[in-house]
Amino acid sequence: MSKKVLLTDHPWPDVDIERGILEAAGYELVAGPIETPDAATVEAMVAEHDPIAIMTCWAQVSATAIARPATLKIVARLGVGLDNIVIPAATARGAWVTNVPDYCVQEVSDHAVALLLDLWRGITLFDRDVKAGNWNPAAARLHRVADMTVAVIGFGRIGAATARKLARGFGCRVLVTSPSLVAKHAVGHELEPGIFVTDIATLQREADGIVLTAPLTADNRHMVNDEFIASLQRTPIIVNISRGPLIDNDALVRGLEAGRVRAAGLDVIEGEPSPPASVTQRPDVVATPHIAFSSAAALAELRRRSTEDVVRALRGEQPLHPCNQPGESS
Known part of the structure; x- marks a missing residue:
C-alpha cells in the first residue's frame, strides 16, 4: 500500500x-x-x-x-x-x-468589517486621490457607522462573528438571515442585542450594507443578480468574503453603474485568479485577492x-x- x-x-x-x-x-x-x-x-x-x-x-x-x-x-x-x-x-x-x-473565523470576520469601514469612511478612495496629488476634504461624502443597518447573509461561524463585531463593536443594527434561521425564528426576532432575524425582502428594503458569508451551493449561485439588485432600496454596499459566484459580476457592474449599489468590497470574485477588469478596475470597488482567511x-x-x-x-x-x-x- x-x-x-x-x-x-x-x-x-x-x-x-x-x-x-x-x-x-x-x-x-x-x-x-x-x-x-x-x-x-x-x-x-x-x-x-x-x-x-x-x-x-x-x-x-x-x-x-x-x-x-x-x-x-x-x-x-x-x-x-x-x-x-x-x-x-x-x-x-x-x-x-x-x-x-473554524480556523479563520476571526480573520474573515475582521476582513468583512474592514471592507465595510473602508467603503463607508472612504479610506482607499481618498488614499488613491491623495497619491494622485489631490487634497480635497470637501469631496468627502462619508457615513457614521453606528447609524448603519447591516445585513449578513449566512449565519454560520463567520456570519455570527461578523454580526457580533458590527453590533457590539460599532453599534450597528444587524439583520441576519439563513434558511435555518428563518425556519426557526420569526422575522424581527432579536437573537442577541442588536442582531435581528430577517428575510431577503426585508434586508433589501432596509440594509445600508450587505455582507455575504453563506457557503456556495447550487441554489444560491448568482444570488446577487439583476433581480436581487433591482429590489435594493437604500443603495447599499455589498461585501463578499465567501465565494465569488454568489455574485453575478455583470449584474453587479450594472447595479453600480445604475446607482442601485453604492460600492462593493470583494475578497472573492468569480473568475479568480484572473477576475474581470470590468469589476476590479472600478473606483467604487475595493478588492483583495482572496486573503481574508490569512x-x-x-x-x-x-x-x-x-x-x-x-x-x-x-x-x-x-x-x-x-x-x-x-x-x-x-
Missing part, C-alpha cells in the same frame, strides 16, 4: 509543518506547486504518485482524481469551503472528506490541524472534522 500523501497546492512558501507531521507518522509528503494547478494537472499528479491521501488548498480534485489511486483514505481541504472537491465520488469509494471549519496564526493552525486529521484517517480513526460518511450511497 502506498505511503504517499499528495498536497496538490500550497499558497505558502514551505511545507515544513505538513512534512513534519506526516513523516513522524510514517508517511511521505509529495508537494505540488505554490500556484494552483488545474484539474488535469492534479489528475496527472495522482496518476504519477498513487497517493493514499490527497490534500488540497484551492486545486480542483475531480472525480477522476479521486478514482485513480489504488487506495484512497481521505481527501482533505486546507480551508473551509468544499466546492473544489467532488464529495460524492470520495464517499462512494469509501474515502473521508475533511475541512477545518494571518500567520491562522495558516499555521490550518496546516497543522488539516494534516493531523489526515494522519487520523490513515490510522483508521475517524477525523475530527468529517464532511461525509464514507461508503454511504448518494
